[in-house]
Amino acid sequence: MTLVGINVEMVGARAKVSGAVNYIADLEFPGQVYAKALRSPYPYAKLVRIDTSKALALAGVRAVVTRDDLAELNPHFGTGVEDQPVVVIDKARYVGDIIAAVAADGREIADEAVALIEVEYEELPAVTEILEAAKPGAPLIQEDHVDVLPVATSSKASKNLMKLLKIHTFYRQSSTVTSNHMLSPHFGNPAANSSSTRPARLPHRCKSNSPKCSSCR
Numbered sequence: 001m002t003l004v005g006i007n008v009e010m011v012g013a014r015a016k017v018s019g020a021v022n023y024i025a026d027l028e029f030p031g032q033v034y035a036k037a038l039r040s041p042y043p044y045a046k047l048v049r050i051d052t053s054k055a056l057a058l059a060g061v062r063a064v065v066t067r068d069d070l071a072e073l074n075p076h077f078g079t080g081v082e083d084q085p086v087v088v089i090d091k092a093r094y095v096g097d098i099i100a101a102v103a104a105d106g107r108e109i110a111d112e113a114v115a116l117i118e119v120e121y122e123e124l125p126a127v128t129e130i131l132e133a134a135k136p137g138a139p140l141i142q143e144d145h146v147d148v149l150p151v152a153t154s155s156k157a158s159k160n161l162m163k164l165l166k167i168h169t170f171y172r173q174s175s176t177v178t179s180n181h182m183l184s185p186h187f188g189n190p191a192a193n194s195s196s197t198r199p200a201r202l203p204h205r206c207k208s209n210s211p212k213c214s215s216c217r
Contacts, residue, residue: 033062036110038100038117040092044126044139047088047099047119054116055102060109064117065101081162083142091124093141130188133160 015021052064067075067089075089076082087098100117104110127133133141141160 033103038114040097044124046122049120051118055113060105062103
């Protein structure tokens, strides 16, 4: 009980607020490469053509990954429905969708390589509001996944809906309880939830150089 009523300083607080702490993004290791992504400037656009030849020819570029490198793999991941490709396969579906990823020996080289990638887009009509996207007849965002969505079989529902939940609350009425008002509120969630600003990354240095290393696979 010796600390009751005493203002105890949090361990590491001074180092954090002074910038003395090294986070994952601050660490550098011998031989490490740097990644940079080329992202879509359009909310909804067809990827017509992508040319990475100039980027690959740049000294210091280790690799450039595009849809052409994923032809024999399943490129999709996601929660509930695997609808998010590692890189854009056919269409960019939001501003910032990853078109290509570059690995290079330095940050500046990676930036230059990304700028050398040539991309041709065909811009498509987009929906940028949730309620508009939920309307029947709205531009379809995920054509390849409509058959697995629970509400997609309803002709009255938008094919952009992933799940439809109905919540009912009933109150037992009595002769002594009456309702003078009925409320029909609308609720919404923010586009992004608050989280730590530190990148969710973990550095890995493999000394075995073995294909059996579970962290390298």
